[in-house]
Amino acid sequence: MTESIGWYVHHHGRGHLTRLLSIAPHVDADIRCFSSLPRPDMLPFHCTWTMVDRDDEVAGDGGDPRDADPTAGGLLHWAPLGHRGHRGRMSAIVASLADDPVDAFVVDVSVEVTLLVRLLGFRVVLIAQPGARDDSAHHLAFQAATTIVAPWPRSLLEPAHLAAFGNKTVYTGGISRYEARLATPPPTSPRGDDIVVLGGAGGSAVSGGDIASAAQATGRRWHDLGATPDATWSADPWGELTTAGAVVSWAGQNAIADLAAAETPAIVIPQERPFAEQRETARALEQAGLAIVIPEWPERSAWSSLIERATNLRPDWDRWEVRGAAARAARAICETAGGCR
Incomplete structure (x- = not known):
């Protein structure tokens, strides 16, 4: 049975962190979180928190990451050349997984972390977002993911960019911190x-x-x-x-x-x-x-x-479809990982 889940939490806004805090209580496995955000006060007892370097700040030498080919010619979204913060955050994830593997890894959200974790040979649960995400970088991430979680109702919103991945996409309904x-x-x-x-x-x-x-x-x-x-x-x-x-x-x-x-x-x-x-x-x-x-x-x-x-x-x-949405997301994560305890 599943012993450990990895989880990447993007630092933009509060939504990605709020989603973790809503789903985590329904996941009966240890969760290892990675984020540039500070450790939240209300982190569940079965979660650990590793704070990784920022990858979007001007480097010590004054270099702006936006000028360092961050998209690799359109293949990716954000992988600036020579940026110490970007290299540090990716290295921290690799080092943690190499020393202590997980049964699956949730990415909310990052094309680059999705590909990194999949290249290391781990199953990836990618949290999807709506919008016009038909670019090559998103398509690559959707292909690499084992499971895609769409946190809204399929009956009301089925984006075109997920149509090709319907066999591995789980529409959970809206995930609210107030469901309880x-x-x-x-x-x-x-x-x-x-x-x-x-x-x-x-x-x-x-x-x-x-x-x-x-x-x-x-x-x-x-x-x-x-x-x-x-x-x-x-x-x-x-x-x-x-x-x-x-x-x-x-x-x-x-x-x-x-x-x-x-x-x-x-x-x-x-x-x-x-x-x-x-x-x-x-x-x-x-x-x-x-x-x-x-x-x-x-x-x-x-x-x-x-x-x-x-x-x-x-x-x-x-x-x-808020009722049961967080539990449905947790079930999709656990099933991807082989079943939770």
């Missing part, structure tokens, strides 16, 4: 009038002034939960999600899964991300009638109508 709280359903009493803006660590072009202007236009209290640099980050916005009249959110995978868990009326504004991943997610939500979707932050005069439309929406968030 679904044993106690969200309040059924009428929601309040407050509006919550749910941001993410990936950045946006929205300012505090934009939110203040929208609040004045609607005559409601607005709460900025991480949407702008000046906002106070909320580590646990469950209370706000379950009581707000509506939530204005970006279209990141974790944010949408949390909205689904809280059954929240939402206005979704996809942000610019690589490969247009948020725009594809937003289109799926709009087609399914789960949220009001707009392409960008609107003019002040549009907000009253948008809020009214959102509060009158009755989304069937069960269609995002």
